[in-house]
Amino acid sequence: MLLTEVLEWLKPGEGALIVDCTLGMGGHSEALLKENPTARVIGLDRDSESLELAQARLSEFGDRFLAVHSDYEDLSQVLEERGIIAVDCILADLGISSFQLEAPERGFSFLKDEPLDMRMDRLGGLTAADLVNDLGEKELADLIFEKGEERGSRGIARAIVKERTRQRIESTKQLADIVIRALHQRGKWRIHPATRTFQALRIAVNGELERLNEFISTAISMLRIGGRLSIISFHSLEDRIVKNAYRRESGRCICEGREARPVSGDGSVVCLTCGAARRVAILTRKAIRPSEQEMDRNPRSRSARMRICERTHQ
Ligand SMILES: C[S@@+](CC[C@H](N)C(=O)[O-])C[C@H]1O[C@@H](n2cnc3c(N)ncnc32)[C@H](O)[C@@H]1O
Structure with a gap:
């Protein structure tokens, strides 16, 4: 979903290290590895069944690809364990995959009769x-x-x-x-x-909303200066969290607290109440949506929204 747009906006450079935090069936990772022949991808997923399938699909890339069974909330730990202190690009394509929706016995779909499970992990x-x-x-x-x-x-x-x-x-x-x-x-x-x-x-x-705010903060901490974070959300609740987190991380107060203090020179603030402090520039003023062709081809993509920011400050 939004494949061309992800490739266009993440812009991994020579030898880039990319983390795909929601590997799913590996569609985005595969395209990133193909389009960027010197890039490496670490793919995380909390669903071990998806991870196995993606690993098999991406085996042709050898040691340029590594699959890790992990929740994205443990991103910093996954990287630290491998001695990595900063990466070039991070992608999170939230929600569930078509595989999970359609797989038997997972209980995500109201169109089938299955046990009411819905756990990703x-x-x-x-x-x-x-x-x-x-x-x-x-x-x-x-x-x-x-x-x-x-x-x-x-x-x-x-x-x-x-x-x-x-x-x-x-x-x-x-x-x-x-x-x-x-x-x-x-x-x-x-x-x-x-x-x-x-x-x-x-x-x-799956505690999906609770994890997201914290994840965005951690992901930005793991980006090198100039590195990019791309998040694709599927409903307004997620998109609102992403939008507010990006605002806060770009040094805009999101709580209108009295604690907000202007930072001289760059128009941003530091706010102790909501945690606003400038670490990124928001590259997408408006969320990017799938093209008409993509929406016709895949009606599920209709509600997808992608927002990108770039790390600019420590
Ligand atoms: C929309 S799919 C990703 C599809 C993928 N981009 C592709 O091209 O195939 C979302 C995936 O993220 C995984 N996921 C959701 N929340 C997660 C979390 N907190 N940590 C790790 N993986 C998560 C789901 O299990 C699912 O496989």
């Missing part, structure tokens, strides 16, 4: 079924509203709690049917009624 942690069956009604409603921006969240939470007094909710179809009934929707719809509820649960199960 299946080695541990709570599943979507755990949340749906164990959270209180208000907690569930808040989760679906905040992480799914679903206005019918209260009705959905009420219907879930009612249903689970009869039987545990274990499958994607069971949940999708409850949501459809709670929203009183039948027949044809523009987006499937369960889309937002499934998004909310997936984000909660």
Whole structure:
């Protein structure tokens, strides 16, 4: 997704070291390795099944490519363990891959009937079924509203709690049917009624928003001066976090706190409340979106937004 744009904006130089923090099926990494014959890529993914497939796909690049099973929140540790103190480019293409969406038994899709799992890393942690069956009604409603921006969240939470007094909710179809009934929707719809509820649960199960802010700070710390960070997000909640983090890291106060102090000469501030301090320049005033052709070819890409910044200060 946004493949040409990633190649164009990351601009790895001769012998660049690139970290692809969300390797997935290795599509971006493969293109970066092909287009930049002297570059090396370290690819991280928290999903070991995806990692294995990507590793096989990229084996032709020999020691120019290294796959690491890791959460991107451990980026600095992954690099430090290999004696790396700074890299040239970092890419994060957030969310889940088509492979994960379509793979059997992963529980991400409301179009199939599978166990309600949704964990990207299946080695541990709570599943979507755990949340749906164990959270209180208000907690569930808040989760679906905040992480799914679903206005019918209260009705959905009420219907879930009612249903689970009869039987545990274990499958994607069971949940999708409850949501459809709670929203009183039948027949044809523009987006499937369960889309937002499934998004909310997936984000909660995988702690996707909590990790992002911290990750952006760490990623910038690991860039050499002149190095670039590219983040592709898939929904407005993620994009808002990326946009605000870039603003803060470019020395603009995002909390309007009284602590913000101007830095002489460059128009930026340092703010102790939100942590604003200039380390990067934002290269994309407006988020970059896929071309019409890409959106026609791959309707899922419609909601993708890419933002890039460049490290300018220590
Ligand atoms: C949209 S896909 C990436 C697709 C990839 N760019 C490609 O071209 O094939 C996102 C990938 O990021 C992984 N992922 C999501 N959150 C992660 C995290 N916190 N740490 C590491 N990997 C993560 C997912 O498991 C998934 O494989």
